[in-house]
Amino acid sequence: MPYSSTVHGERFSFADLAELLAKANERKSGDELAGLAAGSERERVAAKLALADVRISDFHDQPLVDDEVTAETRAAIAPAGREAIASLTVGQLRELVLAPQFPGLWETTLSGAFLPEVAAAVAKIMSDLDLVLAARPLRVITRCRNTMGDPGTLGGRLQPNHPTDDLAGVLASIVDGLGYACGDAVIGVNPATDSAGKTAQLLRGMNEFTAALEIPTQTCVLAHVTTQVAALEAGAPVDLLFQSVAGTEEANRSFGISLSLLREARAAVLASHRERPHDFVGEQCVYVETGQGSALSSNSHHGIDQLTLEARAQGAAKTLDPFLINTVVGFIGPEYLADSRQITRAGLEDHFCGKLQGLPMGVDVCYTNHVDADQNTNDDLLMLLTSAGCNYFMGLPAGVDVMLGYQSTSYHDVASMRRLSGTAPAPEFARWAESVGILVNGEIAGPGHGTTGAGRMAQLAEAIATRRARPALGAAR
Numbered sequence: 001m002p003y004s005s006t007v008h009g010e011r012f013s014f015a016d017l018a019e020l021l022a023k024a025n026e027r028k029s030g031d032e033l034a035g036l037a038a039g040s041e042r043e044r045v046a047a048k049l050a051l052a053d054v055r056i057s058d059f060h061d062q063p064l065v066d067d068e069v070t071a072e073t074r075a076a077i078a079p080a081g082r083e084a085i086a087s088l089t090v091g092q093l094r095e096l097v098l099a100p101q102f103p104g105l106w107e108t109t110l111s112g113a114f115l116p117e118v119a120a121a122v123a124k125i126m127s128d129l130d131l132v133l134a135a136r137p138l139r140v141i142t143r144c145r146n147t148m149g150d151p152g153t154l155g156g157r158l159q160p161n162h163p164t165d166d167l168a169g170v171l172a173s174i175v176d177g178l179g180y181a182c183g184d185a186v187i188g189v190n191p192a193t194d195s196a197g198k199t200a201q202l203l204r205g206m207n208e209f210t211a212a213l214e215i216p217t218q219t220c221v222l223a224h225v226t227t228q229v230a231a232l233e234a235g236a237p238v239d240l241l242f243q244s245v246a247g248t249e250e251a252n253r254s255f256g257i258s259l260s261l262l263r264e265a266r267a268a269v270l271a272s273h274r275e276r277p278h279d280f281v282g283e284q285c286v287y288v289e290t291g292q293g294s295a296l297s298s299n300s301h302h303g304i305d306q307l308t309l310e311a312r313a314q315g316a317a318k319t320l321d322p323f324l325i326n327t328v329v330g331f332i333g334p335e336y337l338a339d340s341r342q343i344t345r346a347g348l349e350d351h352f353c354g355k356l357q358g359l360p361m362g363v364d365v366c367y368t369n370h371v372d373a374d375q376n377t378n379d380d381l382l383m384l385l386t387s388a389g390c391n392y393f394m395g396l397p398a399g400v401d402v403m404l405g406y407q408s409t410s411y412h413d414v415a416s417m418r419r420l421s422g423t424a425p426a427p428e429f430a431r432w433a434e435s436v437g438i439l440v441n442g443e444i445a446g447p448g449h450g451t452t453g454a455g456r457m458a459q460l461a462e463a464i465a466t467r468r469a470r471p472a473l474g475a476a477r
Contacts, residue, residue, distance in 0.1 A: 001016060001017070001058070001062060002014065002015055002016070003016075003017075003020045003050045003051075003054065004050060005046040005047070005049040005050035006046070007042050007045055007046045007049070008042070010042060010046075012042075012043050012046035012047065012050075014047060014050060016062070017054070017058065017059065017062050017064060017117070018064050018302075018303055018304055018305075018308075019036075019303075020047055020050055020051055020054070021051065021064075021117070021120065021121060021124065021304070021305055021308050022036035022037065022038075022303075022304070022305035022308075023036070023037065023038040023043060023044060023046075023047035024038075024044065024047035024048045024050075024051045024121075024124045024125070025037070025038075025044075025124055025305045025306070025307050025308075026044075026124070026342075026345050026349075027044075027342065028292070028305070028306050028307070028336065028337060028338075028342055028346070029334060029335060029336060029337060029338035029342065030292065030293045030296050030306045030335060030336035030337065031305050031306055033296070033335055033336075034296055034301060034303075034305075036303065036304075036305050037305075048124060048125050051090055051121055051124060051125060052089060052090050052091030052094070052125050053089050053090070053091065054089060054090050054121070055086070055087065055088065055089055055090075056085050056086050056087070056088050056089070056090070056093060056118055057086045057087065059115050059117045059118050059121070060074070060082070060086070060115065064117060064302070064304055064308070065248060065302045065304065067248055067249035067250070068249040068252075068258060068259055068260075069247060069248055069249055069252070069259070069312050069313075069315070069316045070312075072259050072315075072316060072319050073115065073116055073312065073315035073316060073318075073319070074115065076112070076315070076318065076319050077112065077113065077114075077115060078112035078113055080109065080113075081109055081110050081111075081112050081113025081114075082113055084109060084110060084113060085110065085113055085114075085118075090118075090121045090122055090125060091125065093118070093122050094122050094125055094126060094130070097122060097134045097356070098130060098133065098134055102134075103137040103138060106138060106356075111138075111140075111357075111358035112358060114356050114357050114358075115315070116247075116308070116311035116312040116313075116314060116315035116353070116357065117308055117311065117312070119311045119314075119315075119352075119353040119356045119357050120307050120308040120310070120311040120312075120349075120353055121308075122356070123307065123311075123349045123352055123353050124307065126352070128344070128345065128348055128384070131348040131349060131351070131352040131388065132348065132384055132387050132388040134352060134355075134356075135348075135351055135352040135355040135356075135361075135388040135389055136387065136388050136389040137389065138355040138356065138358075138389070139151055139389065140355075140358055140359060140360040140361075140391075141360075142282065142284040142322070142323045142324070142360045143280075143281045143282020143283070143284055143323070144218045144239060144240060144280060144281070144282055144284050144285060144323045145216060145217060145218045145239060145279055145280055145281065146184060146216045146217055146218070146281065146426045146427075146428040146429055147281060147282070147426055147427060147428060148184070148185060148323065148324065148360060148391060148392065148426055149360050149391050150426070150427060152422075152423055152424060153391075153423055153424055153425065153426055153427070154386065154390075154391075154392065154393075154414070154417060154418050154421060154423035154424070154425070155184045155185035155362070155391055155392030155393075155425060155426055156177075156180075156181070156182035156183060156184060156185055156392055156393060156394070156395040156411070156414035156425070157182075157183075157185045157186050157187075157188055157324075157326075157362070157392060157393070157394050157395060158173075158174060158177035158178070158182045158183035158185075158186070158187045158188070158395050158411075159177075159188060159189070159190070159394050159395060159396045159401070159408075160172075160173030160174045160176075160177065160187065160189055160397075161173075161189055161190045161192075161396070161401055161402065161403040161404065162189075162192070162402075162403060163192055163402055163403045164192060165189075165191050165192045165193060165198050165202060167201060167202060167205040170189055170202065170205070170206070171205065171206075171209055173397055174187055174206070174209065176397060176411065177395050177397075177411045178215075178433075178438065179411070179438060179444075180395065180411035180412055180414065180415045180438075180444060181414075181415060181418075181425050181429070181430070181433045181438050181439055181444060182395035182411045182414050182415075183215070183217050183395070183429070184217055184392075184425040184426040184428075184429035184430075185217075185324060185362065185391070185392040185426070186217065186218050186219065186220050186239075186240060186287060186324060187206055187210070187217060187218070187219045187220070188219070188220040188221070188222055188240075188242070188287070189202055189206070189220070189221050189222065190222045190401075190403060190404060191221055191222065191223050192403055194223050194224050194227050195223075195227070196223075196227050196230035196231050196234065197231075197234075199221045199223045199227050199228060199230075199231040199236065200231040200234050200235070200236035202221045203219065203221055203231060203236040203237055203238060204236055204237065206219040206221075207219055207237045207239075213436075214432065215429070215432055216426075216428035216429055216431075216432055217426075217429055218239035218240050218323070219237075219239050219240070220238075220239060220240040220241075220242050220287055221242070222242045222287075222289075223242070224243070224256060225241065225242070225243040225257060225261065225262060225265050226256070226261075226265075228241055228242065228265070229241075229265050229268055232268060232269065232272055237272075237276070238269050238272060239279075239285070240269075240285055240286065240287040240323060240324070241262075241265055241266055241269045241285055241286050241287065242286075242287045242288075242289070243255075243257060243262055243265075243286075243287075243288060243289075244288070244289045244290070244291075244294070245257070245262075245288050245289070245290055245313050245316050245317050246290070246294045246295045246298075246300070246309070246313050247290075247294075247295050247301075247304070247308070247309030247310060247311070247312035247313040247316070248295050248300050248301065248302055248304075248309065248312070250295075250298075250300035250302070251294060251295035251298050251300035251301070251309075252316075253300075254298040254300055259316060259319060259320075262286075262320055263319075263320065266285060266286055266320055269285045269286075270283060270285055273285060281428075282323075283321075284321055284322060284323035285323060286317075286320045286321065286322040286323060286324075287322060287323060287324045287325070288317040288320065288322045288324070288325040288326075289325070289326055289327070289328055289364075290310055290313040290314055290317065290325065290326075290327050290328070290350070291310070291327050291328040291329065291331055291332060291350075292306040292307065292309070292310045292327070292329070292332075292336060292337065292346050292350065293306055293332040293335070293336030293337070294309075294313070294332070295309045295313075296309075296336065297332060297335075297336070306336065306346075307346070307349050307350075307353070310327065310346075310349075310350050310353065311353040311354075311357070314327075314350075314353060314354045314357055314359055315357055317359065318357055318358060318359055322359070322360065323360070324360060324362060324391075324392070325354060325359050325360060325361060325362065326361065326362035326363055326364055326392070326394075327346075327347070327350035327351070327354070327361075327363055327364070328364040328366065329343055329346050329347040329350065329363060329364065329365060329366060329381070330343040330346075330347075330365075330366045330367040330368065330371060330373065330377075330406075331364065331366050331367075331368065331406060332368075333368050333370065333371060334368070334370060334371040334372065337371070338371065338372060339371065339372035339373060340367075340372065340373040340374070340376075340377035340380075343367060343371070343373055343377060343381065344377065344380060344381045344384070347363055347365060347381045347384075347385060348381075348384060348385070348388065350363065351363055351385055351388055351390055352388070355389075360391050361390060361391055362390060362391050362392040362393065363381075363385050363390055363393060364393075364394045364408055364409075365378050365381050365382050365385065365393060365394070365408065365409050366378065366394070366406050366407060366408040366409070367406065367407050368405075368406050368407075369405070369406070369407065375399075375407070378399070378407065378408070378409060378413075379413075382409055382413060382417060383417070383420070386417045386420065386421050386423075387421075393409050393413065393414055393417065394408045394409050395409065395410060395411040395413070395414045396408050396409065396410055396411070397410070397411070398410050399413060415444055419443070424442055425439075430442070
């Protein structure tokens, strides 16, 4: 079905929804690389105007691609919610999303109403401020070994990567991050090798460590899903099942996965949790990462733009009832997001689209060393996303990943955002951090408490080494 719009006397036509969505998107180098982007700013405006007049029912009637992701995300839409918004245009939906009464409607009726393509469509006609304002009140609470997403909380993934997967090095980085009250979202290692044996060793070591110190959090090794299942079958404790997910079935095949495979793996992890029921406060056990450009990088985008594919990846993730999900903004490189402006916009879009679909959104605010961005790019987006109510961010030593070689956010960045926003870690984790002196009245322990800087680290390391954590350190040796 064609769509059209006229701007300053010039008429623009768009053959179908896929073309309209692509040309209404804010400028992205990946869309330009794929030949999908608007040819001019005037055409971009024309596409936005035409998109604003499209009815939500059109997205249900005109699937962009016939595949597993389309089928699964459509099957998951709540019928009552679908009917409630079907007659609206995208422009009318934008006005509803920005209305003060929307969060209440979303919580009671509409959180399961949005096709991924609809979420992407409304994001395309919103400003950066719109994306922040609309996302902020949409909260999704999830539970695994602790509770994430409560109002007034801001989580941190403690990311103790090591270039050789050395367990002692991983544990040393964990101690560093704990000193900034990071790690409530997950202590998650990106392994240097996709080995079931190494994955099992890391999982056992981190589990012994958190058990010895009675830390109420979950651990994860971000190996391929089949590697994690092999480690589970070998007896390793898997708290969270991780997998990167893309927005088309073909792209997911390039990852070596399908949604049915992920459901089977999730069921195996849940079954293992029932063998240690006292470790868990809920049944969400999946951690998903997404990111704009992943389908294009495998030539599996089917002529669909990056933002729409990102929303579809999020919709696919939602069918797995994840405990955590985050978009990795800026990680793939300048071929997909060329500079700080594109990275910032993508981060705000991804966060909003995920929140609108009812997901517990986090963001890896990051950039690669060959993109036109710098630390201020990260700082600016970090502050914007904190204002937007993002659930959690990454915490790396000094914000630099020594194994993957990119720039992200640091332990002290997470602590700074909590100070700026008046937020706290997950409640169970916050109580633990207070009990061991990392937090004092909700603040990182400072001068006068005898546990600041190197002194705090030394005290925590001594407690690990001499009191409760001998099994973990023994495993490290």
